[in-house]
Amino acid sequence: MTRVRVFRVTAYNDPDTGRPGKVIELVEVRSTYQQAARGVVSEEFVMAQQLFQSLMTQLQSMGFVPVQRDRFLPKIVLYLTEEEYERLGVRFEVNEEFELVLEEGRLIFRKVP
Numbered sequence: 001m002t003r004v005r006v007f008r009v010t011a012y013n014d015p016d017t018g019r020p021g022k023v024i025e026l027v028e029v030r031s032t033y034q035q036a037a038r039g040v041v042s043e044e045f046v047m048a049q050q051l052f053q054s055l056m057t058q059l060q061s062m063g064f065v066p067v068q069r070d071r072f073l074p075k076i077v078l079y080l081t082e083e084e085y086e087r088l089g090v091r092f093e094v095n096e097e098f099e100l101v102l103e104e105g106r107l108i109f110r111k112v113p
Contacts, residue, residue, distance in 0.1 A: 002100045003029045003112065004075050006092045014081065021081040024092050026100070028075040075100070 004026040012023050059065040080088065090098075090109045101108040 002075065002102075004098050004100045005029050006094050006096045006098075009092050009094060012079075019081050021079065022085050024078040024080065025074075026076045026078070026098075028073040029097065030073065 006024065007027045008023070008025040010023045012021055013019065014021055056065060097112040099110040099112060101110065
């Protein structure tokens, strides 16, 4: 299961048939939360990490470093005719998040509340 966000929805006309359609761009959402290193972590490492986090927070609050909560990685682009979009049965709105499940040759989109 992968979490994706609708990055862009645009209209287009198929160059071969001239039929209208939609381009839906989905990006993978990954949290910037970093998991602790595996194994034994020294007290110095924990203190250094806390100091670094504190310094970054201060720099972000002063506007020197942009706040980054999520990373976006291109995941999937759908080129669908209007008929295919209707048959899919999922309405994509920009910034809406879905869980993308790949299962037995199917793409399943589950809306994230």
